[in-house]
Amino acid sequence: MTQTSEPDQSRTPATEWTVRGSDRDEFPEVARVVGEALLAPETAEERLESIRPLIDAHGYDRILVATDGDEVVGAVNAFPFEMTMPGGPRPVAGVTGVGVWPTHRRRGVLSALMRRQLRDLRDRGESLAALWASEGGIYGRFGYGAASMEAELTVAQPHSALIPDAPRDPALTLRLLGAEEARDQVAEVFRRQAPAQIGRFQREEVWWDRALKDTRDARGDRSALKVALVSDADGPVGYALYRTRAEYGQAGWYSELRVNELVAATPAARVALYDHVFNRDLVARVVVENTAVDDPLWNLLADRQRIGAVPITALWMRLVDVPAALVGRSYAAPVETVVEVADRYAPWNAGRWRIKADEDGAGVELTDDAPDLSLDVSHLGAAFLGQHTLAARVAAGVVTEHTPGAAARLDAALRVPHAPVCGMIF
Structure with missing residues (x-):
């Protein structure tokens, strides 16, 4: 489960924070910070006892912390899941344990953590991330889209x-x-x-x-x-x-x-x-x-x-690597379209991508051609599981459709036969 507060870009820039990896010895401090951020009812010792088995099983090398001097003031983690996506099981980073110490809210701590985590996930070859959000107004700015309802x-x-x-x-x-x-x-x-x-x-x-x-x-x-x-x-x-x-x-x-x-x-x-x-x-x-x-x-x-x-809103999806994520997905109908993607926190995704796909697979490549759709990467994440449509976002005015019917055609290709369900908060 994730939590934190929205960063205020008018204050301390995210680049000023030190973000680094952590280890098992530092985990009690990480648990303390995240527990306080989530208003966890148990004591720090009780929370540590309840979540340490999960971290022991998945490893401590994926935990990132933000520090103010010697003090841990923020943290984020990601479990290495095998999660079923359209087209079958694939590696997905299950983002969790996100929190910022209350005295350091709105100072860019979370922005620094998110940027570093996205780079690390890409370097690991993980093209998708998923999370459950305890506060829904936060993660869209980091490129996550609310992709499923339960x-x-x-x-x-x-x-x-x-x-x-x-x-x-x-x-x-x-x-x-x-x-x-x-x-x-x-x-x-x-x-x-x-x-x-x-x-x-x-x-x-x-x-x-x-x-x-x-x-x-x-x-x-x-x-x-x-x-x-x-x-x-x-x-x-x-x-x-x-x-x-x-x-x-x-x-x-x-x-x-x-x-x-x-x-x-x-x-x-x-x-x-x-x-x-x-x-x-x-x-x-x-x-x-x-x-x-x-x-x-x-x-x-x-x-x-x-x-x-x-x-309830369930999984939020993030395309860490846009072409790899789209190539790894299945498609229900043929489609060829150019999508212009904006991505503030993962600039390697920004650009115009030609998607050419059918039931046998997909190819995605950069192009200079005029776009059929322009959107933020979060909207691709919201549509990735096939439950929510881009056409609905065009109607809401948050996705721009340059070619009439482009959103509906891409939606038809992204369609899945049954609605997703995760069923377990992580």
Whole structure:
């Protein structure tokens, strides 16, 4: 997760700050700075204990710090993910741990960190970066675009019936297990399904530690974590991770069942999981977190108007290396266009790029030809996952279309069959 405050360019220039790499010995100070910036509720020691396993697993060599003399006043990190993009899994830098010490806000600290990190990522050969933003008004200036939305869906009883022809397979079996009991099977289902779902990243053991954490603090006022595991003759094909909260009033039980994650390899496995959570006794409402905006539940519930949906902005995408990022992506339709890109923080991306692509691949090269579109690199990031369109940004007046229909044609090429979902804040 990331946070910081917007730099004020009228004050200390970013170039005056010292930005350098860090190491394991300095990490307690990094954790202190980031925790304070994020208003973390735990003590510095507690935060250090909770996040150190993630850094141990991914390494300390990607952490950057900004210093004022000997004092660490800002930090940024990036996990080396294998994340599914349009066209399949590829390396993506998962930017995280961003923070500026409160006394050094609006003085260019973040600008210095962002510039250096983008250079480092490019030098590593990583053409894409992604992040979750705890404050949405910041990262556009650094070239990130809000690329995906996810939704929390709520269905209250008695409106949870699925359509009569929902696919059901009587050969499937469903077991209710504890988190650790089902860990290996859940991880295997996810490992197989992640490459088919744009936005998912493969999880190492430390990420499963986090997803399946079942301490008293993790539970809050809810039950222990439960795992509904669906299997066929060959093994597990789906799971739902959920907790319940028992509540009773004058009208009787009005308990809640909250699904943290639901992953299924087949439509029938998904229906079996929805049948299970919607038919638990004493449950008055079911909440499904972290769903794609086109989650199959919209087409499975008999009365879709009974779904309460709360959308959230999920992944922000950044094209670190514009030609490499665009060449590595798949395309749904042929397109040839010239895009003029502005990029304040990664000047190697600035210029006019001819994109020539079809279902078999793409070529991207610099050109002197007149542009069909002019835009900031952040708008390419917002459109990269195929959920948001450039045409909508033309209509908003933030992307300039020089050739009528150019945005729509590029949007058609960038289209993906299903909305992205990441489902885990990093």
